Amino acid sequence: MGDEDTIAAISTPLGEGGIGIVRLSGPEAVEIADGLFRSPRGLKLKEVPSHTIHYGFIVDPESGKSVDEVLVSVMHAPRTYTREDVVEINCHGGIVPLRRVLELVLSRGARMAEPGEFTKRAFLNGRIAIDQAEAILDIIRAKTELGLELALERLEGRFSRPIKELRAKLLDLLAGIEVGIDFPDYEEEALPRERLLTGLREALQKVDHLLEHGRDGKLIREGLTVAIIGRPNVGKSTLLNSLLRENRAIVTPIPGTTRDRLEEWVELDGLPFKLIDTAGVREARDEVERLGVERALEAVEGADLVLLVLDLGEPLTPEDRVIARRLREKRTILVLNKLDLGQSFTAEEAAQALEVEPEAVVEISAARGDGLEELKKRLIELVWEGQLEPREGLFLLNIRERDLLQRTQEVLKRTLADVEARVTLDLLAVDLEEVLEVLGELTGESLT
Known part of the structure; x- marks a missing residue:
């Protein structure tokens, strides 16, 4: 489902504050935290229900001294951000207690998380699409309310949802083509050419719409x-x-x-x-x-x-x-x-x-x-080069997404021309497979 090791990091900005959080994610997250946590009531984190929070202390096992007074959240897979076991240790928000707790967590077998690795695991484990992973960074870096609003819409799937719907419709068309290839006598019944043309035109209109109304996300972010x-x-x-x-x-x-x-x-x-x-x-x-x-x-x-x-x-x-x-x-x-x-x-x-x-x-x-x-x-x-739009018309695209949409547009136009030229179904299948591959890159489904 994900990487086999357990990662940890300080998940709040360094500096003085009311609360600072050390987050763990992975198969050993609960066990590592349990080895450091001491509850006044004798609770064991390995035995508590998922999605509960518990008061106690983080204690250095070697010296037996308390490091900080904490609240520990325990969340079991798959109902977590990464779809792995997740533990969040809520410490006092000073640099020294946070670093000391992180050091103890790492000494018990966790690995220091790479930048963005929690979100990477959420993506690899199917918790979020790739555009939603990018949206999380947009939320963190938002400089305006509009930037935050549009990033939240991306996180909710405003971009990935129409792409997935488009991909599903094209998969249906491809299935009809493949039936026609396997059973030539039923080619017209499996997928009438007029239905194929209509489906491809609708798909091209959807891509044209996304490109036409898509705006450079860099402008909003930076x-x-x-x-x-x-x-x-x-x-x-x-x-x-x-x-x-x-x-x-x-x-x-x-x-x-x-x-x-x-x-x-x-x-x-x-x-x-x-x-x-x-x-x-x-x-x-x-x-x-x-x-x-x-x-x-x-x-x-x-x-x-x-x-x-x-x-x-x-x-x-x-x-x-x-x-x-x-x-x-x-x-x-x-x-x-x-x-x-x-x-x-x-x-x-x-x-x-x-x-x-x-x-x-x-x-x-x-x-x-x-x-x-x-x-x-x-x-x-x-x-906006003279094209003012209401806020609800804004749709953010990054360079990668715009490039992939333009590639999708080009292949769809070629496929339409091939259908009108009545090329063989085998060639049409190749065209559609290429479109589906590019759309899969947009959502992350075709990434390796």
């Missing part, structure tokens, strides 16, 4: 980096503070106040964005400012998106044009700031002079908050 760049004193730091809704960056009327990059995270419509406020870009007047400008340009190079901020109250300058030219290969929004202080040029004039699309220009007043909602909307549109 977010995007947005560099805020422009000349000195155009309002970059004020814009950062407005988006964060707190005074994180120092703001003064003196040009060049910001000398180094400042990074902060913000959530916009469920997406995590790392905002980078940079030093004003101009001809440096001293060594410190030169370093600040260099770091600003480095931030632009590593950014996913760029906000180029201009001062509406001042005419466009050669420096504005130089910065804009540097950004031609980047996804950029032109932010015309200080709308409340008057305009020296229009949005259309700025777009034409800096050679950007008019749709990429937003007028705002960072100080008053005017236009910020429109700016946030443009940022989200830029992320």
Whole structure:
């Protein structure tokens, strides 16, 4: 059912806290814990019912000294996370007691678990599909409520369920084809060609739907980096503070106040964005400012998106044009700031002079908050390439899943063409077996 050895690890973050947990999983989990546990009532963990919790102490068998006061949960296979016997020792949440308990567990025969090995065993023992195993990591690393919500949906089988249903329907079609191969006289009765065509078209529509509505899960998990760049004193730091809704960056009327990059995270419509406020870009007047400008340009190079901020109250300058030219290969929004202080040029004039699309220009007043909602909307549109969807339409795919779905799409199209060309059933069977193999990789059923 799983590996024959018993693994153990600290399952809570290291540091000080109310509770820390040492988890064991494997055939010897209960016996190892029982050898260290002492109950005031004389209970033996080997004799207690499954899914019960017990008060006592972890005791060093050699010295006879208590290591920690604990609550121990005992869960017998198969109704556990790994489908193996699992014991969780709830200790006080300090580094020393947790490590000491883990050392005793390892000295009794358990092996230190590798990173992710509990979830690996859950997958290998059929407790979860491979996409659900990936969803568990997404839950742990979620930076926003949307990320957590979508990860939980994956854990509940939102992706694996339609794939398994699709695989079952294609298996049924393959069975009909194989009957036709074994009994040529009953080929049309076993699987009418029209039924085969309908089944394949429905399968292709399902795959097309998943690819069309699938979004890059990396965006939700890791977010995007947005560099805020422009000349000195155009309002970059004020814009950062407005988006964060707190005074994180120092703001003064003196040009060049910001000398180094400042990074902060913000959530916009469920997406995590790392905002980078940079030093004003101009001809440096001293060594410190030169370093600040260099770091600003480095931030632009590593950014996913760029906000180029201009001062509406001042005419466009050669420096504005130089910065804009540097950004031609980047996804950029032109932010015309200080709308409340008057305009020296229009949005259309700025777009034409800096050679950007008019749709990429937003007028705002960072100080008053005017236009910020429109700016946030443009940022989200830029992320999804103009295709905004309601949250219930979001469906996350990682690179592996998208690649396998595209392979499935290609083979299904080829199979449909073969059916319409009336190729032999033997060739159609080969096509369908290939599709099923790829779908099995998506759920983990074909992995070795």
